[in-house]
Amino acid sequence: MPTEILMPALSPTMEEGTLAKWLVKEGDTVSSGDLLAEIETDKATMEFEAVDEGTIGKILVPEGTEAVKVNTPIAVLLEDGESADDIGEASSAPAAAVPAEAATQEAEEAPAPEASPAPAAPKKDGERIFASPLARRIAAQKGLDLASITGSGPHGRIVKADVESAQPGAAAAPAAPAATSSGAAPAPAAAAPAGPDAAQVLKMFEGREYEEVKLNGMxxxxxxxxxxxxxxxxxxxxxxxxxxxxxxxxxxxxxxxxxxxxxxxxxxxxxxxxxxxxxxxxxxxxxxxxxxxxxxxxxxxxxxxxxxxxxxxxxxxxxxxxxxxxxxxxxxxxxxxxxxxxxxxxxxxxxxxxxxxxxxxxxxxxxxxxxxxxxxxxxxxxxxxxxxxxxxxxxxxxxxxxxxxxxxxxxxxxxxxxxxxxxxxxxxxxxxxxxxx
Incomplete structure (x- = not known):
């Protein structure tokens, strides 16, 4: 099943960032740890690494795009034997236009996309367990049952890091939505009073010379x-x-x-x-x-x-x-x-x-x-x-x-x-x- 590569949160306060530069192109083969892109966060420009192996099937967000929300799909990774034809139409939607809240809600609520089970793919209760080829190989080497591992990838997909951190015979941890583990506090009952918006402030200074300064992420x-x-x-x-x-x-x-x-x-x-x-x-x-x-x-x-x-x-x-x-x-x-x-x-x-x-x-x-x-x-x-x-x-x-x-x-x-x-x-x-x- 093609895997969406999501805009990462590279700092604790990052909500959106600029995809400054792609370090790979469509068709490139990548392994876990390979550099994929340079991303400008709210604090600095940082390199983003791959957590899985595969082929870059499609780049969804071009370099130089600003205000890309965290958890927005920015590219699609293909497994062995998959091609660009396997990429669904949903992946072609403009990623930068998706609000962070919507992306989080979709990630929590949407069921895993249906796909034809690969011959080597393990199953649990008759349903396919989605895991990357690298994760499957490491699990086999360590004698791990993929059914006992909770995936941290998109739609619960098991990736390399999940298998490496698992212990033989370990019971599966209860799956939890990504937003729950972030520790986000519930919204206050009443919104705090807000000051005048940009339009109101600009109206106050009509006829005066001024310069508008664009806010950076920091x-x-x-x-x-x-x-x-x-x-x-x-x-x-x-x-x-x-x-x-x-x-x-x-x-x-x-x-x-x-x-x-x-x-x-x-x-x-x-x-x-x-x-x-x-x-x-x-x-x-x-x-x-x-x-x-x-x-x-x-x-x-x-x-x-x-x-x-x-x-x-x-x-x-x-x-x-x-x-x-x-x-x-x-x-x-x-x-x-x-x-x-x-x-x-x-x-x-x-x-x-x-x-x-x-x-x-x-x-x-x-x-x-x-x-x-x-x-x-x-x-x-x-x-x-x-x-x-x-x-x-x-x-x-x-x-x-x-x-x-x-x-x-x-x-x-x-x-x-x-x-x-x-x-x-x-x-x-x-x-x-x-x-x-």
Missing amino acids: RKTVAARLTEAKQTIPHFYLRRDIQLDALLKFRSQLNKQLEGRGVKLSVNDFIIKACALALQSAPDANAVWAGDRIIKLKLSDVGVAVAVDGGLFVPVLKDAEMKSLSALSSEMKDLAGRARDGKLAPHEYVGGSFAISNLGMFGIDNFDAVINPPHGAILAVGAGVKKPVVGEDGELAVATVMSVTLSVDHRVIDGALGAQLLAAIKDNLENPMVMLA
């Missing part, structure tokens, strides 16, 4: 996610001033010693380490909201906001509490550089329970950051500036003071716990040598 995603965050996450804010003089002196000493290794630590590197260690000292705050439960993480995975053309990335430094300052510095430079070049893989900007947004280098004294779901908190960092302070002896002195604001999801972290977390961050930064103990 800007659309940033707008949607942050609007959702402000509408659905009950934010509250905690503010502290942190004296940096001890840190700046310690940093200067370390950088002199690290010159030979080509390492130069930034204040942001210390902030990352301080936050990672604080999450360990306040473990109940190292958590995320998961719809109907809270998930507490064991390790400190800290995201850091990076501004890029047209939007922002939040790459995640995993196990940050276990890494040295120089390792964090090197990793952060690499992630930030590849973020600006659009070269980050999805696993590098997904996850974490906590994030940092630092605008101090832009001269911002303080600000309130929006939580990046599903994170439980985000620290907004301002510039370090000279200010008069009253010392412990009551004497007036001058110190370098940095203002920070912790935005907290009240569903995950209560006020006292948030205060405990922020106090730990402050203590780490004002006593930087403790972070190396």
Whole structure:
């Protein structure tokens, strides 16, 4: 049976993408792992690999097509012995015009297309089990019963990955619609109030000179996610001033010693380490909201906001509490550089329970950051500036003071716990040598 190749979701927030370039043509033979196309997601341009073997029977979406919805058929893959004549008329419909919701509903509700059973095709309860030739061969080699395997391909088709992950004698997992496994939350009972639409705004500026800027995928995603965050996450804010003089002196000493290794630590590197260690000292705050439960993480995975053309990335430094300052510095430079070049893989900007947004280098004294779901908190960092302070002896002195604001999801972290977390961050930064103990 010809298999539809669907537009993949190459990032957690991707709803549509641009099919930038085909790397195969009709008639080409492909195997699992071969590159099929380059797809521009809401975050970057990524390569799309084949998950099965066969021949490209028909390309449904030409390269350069924009706004192709996830799960829309973009090509048809033929098995051995099949030809282009086996491709149904339904596959010739313009793929880009199919809404994502309709494509998902069809994938859930439509029965598998009828086809003449291949002689070697296995059956269950008298009905053919749809599996790729490669999946059949691997199943035979591993001694697996295809009837006990649930397929993850189009219309429940069993593909290579299903067979490789199955265990001999394993019972079949209950089949579940694709949309159910995505964890999508049910629609709210009442729609949130919307602002004026494009036509209304354009009418306000009739007679004025202006330029319309087309939204790219990243800007659309940033707008949607942050609007959702402000509408659905009950934010509250905690503010502290942190004296940096001890840190700046310690940093200067370390950088002199690290010159030979080509390492130069930034204040942001210390902030990352301080936050990672604080999450360990306040473990109940190292958590995320998961719809109907809270998930507490064991390790400190800290995201850091990076501004890029047209939007922002939040790459995640995993196990940050276990890494040295120089390792964090090197990793952060690499992630930030590849973020600006659009070269980050999805696993590098997904996850974490906590994030940092630092605008101090832009001269911002303080600000309130929006939580990046599903994170439980985000620290907004301002510039370090000279200010008069009253010392412990009551004497007036001058110190370098940095203002920070912790935005907290009240569903995950209560006020006292948030205060405990922020106090730990402050203590780490004002006593930087403790972070190396």
